[in-house]
Amino acid sequence: MSELTFEQMLEESFKTIHSGEVVEGTVIDVKPEEIILNIGYKSDGILTRNEYTNESNVDLTTVVKAGDKMEVKVIKVNDSEGQVLLSYKRLAAEKGNKRIEDAFNNQEVLKAKVTQVLDGGICVVVDEVRIFIPASLVSDSYEKDLSKYAGQDIEFVVTEYNPRKRRYIGNRRMLLSAEREKAQKELFDKINVGDVIEGTVKNVTDFGAFIDLGGADGLLHISEMSWGRVESPKKTFKVGDTVKAYIKDITGGKIALSCKFEDENPWKDAETRFAVGNVITGKVARMTEFGAFVELGGGVDALLHVSQISKDHIEKPADVLKVGDEVTAKIVDFNMADKKISLSVKALLEPEEKAEEGDVVSVDIEKVAAEEE
Secondary structure, rough: OOOOOHHHHHHOOOOOOOOOOOEEEEEEEEEOOEEEEOOOOOOEEEEHHHHHOOOOOOOOOHHOOOOOEEEEEEEOOOOOOOOOEEEEEEHHHHHHHHHHHHHHHHHHHHHHHEEEOOOOEEEEOOOOEEEEEEEEHHHOOOOOOHHOOOEEEEEEEEEEEEEOOOEEEEEEEHHHHHHHHHHHHHHHHHHHOOOEEEEEEEEEEEEEEEEEEOEEEEEEEEEHOOOOOOHHHHHOOOOEEEEEEEEEEEEEOOOEOOOHHHHHOOOOOOOOOOOOOOOEEEEEEEEEEEEEEEEOOOOOOEEEEHHHHOOOOOHHHHHHOOOOEEEEEEEEEEEEOOEEEEEEEEHOOOOOOOOOOOOOOOOOOOHHHHHHO
């Protein structure tokens, strides 16, 4: 039996490898675009940046160092330069596929960073597998601009898994909806009509503001924003404001709120403050063809009819008054039940004269205000 030469013995000391095989290697050198590994074969293995990751412009010297152990996949044995070409990302993708498959089957909640924002949705990468989350499945409410999610870590579930077509779809809305339903149930279990609650303004419309109460939205109607007159909710509130209100009504899943707290009711001592004969000063809040509404403070308005503005004949209120003017007048009529107050400057100017029949004019202030709106 012939003895083996040194070269033959050295050759036999190396293991045999094949394309597609998974091997473990030790990093012996790292360059920005290339990693050299000892894989126990007669030739070293080469791992290029393109086969390490899908991310571009990664400096490999920042991610691995000499002596590190790596599991890689052989993609080509003995290329034209006598080297073995390796891939890390393909092996990671295969493992990732299995990871995503298991997550899909178990409806596991995954967490990953948003790597890309597109017109139609966002992308995340889990173990080198790219998962697309359509815009409609990113949130439980419509969001026009998804750029805020760039670089964020988000949670989602995989709702479509098709490795043959490389189609992986994620769903974040499902989780948010489930969380909101849970929070809504917890909220409705603990709140009652009359409770004072704080929330954040979520949206403002012409008729009111929607307040996020942490699980459900409550509606603060324009008529419940203040004891005084509110011209426009959009001038009173803005998105993000903190609002303290009380729960006026709960009907099904709807919550009606009010900021008209009873201890702040300007009418609670009105019979004394606005008794007939009292002289009071206020500012003109708005004008009509038949008179001026004067704000007496705390959201209480009184009507100064055109016939009571002066002892002289006045064609229309705007001829002598404008919004913001200060007016001193005598209270000539007070109706607590209907919350109506009538003023007269003429009565103040002619205190000794009795008002002629018809001088005191009673007008439904709430009806007029509603008609103006």
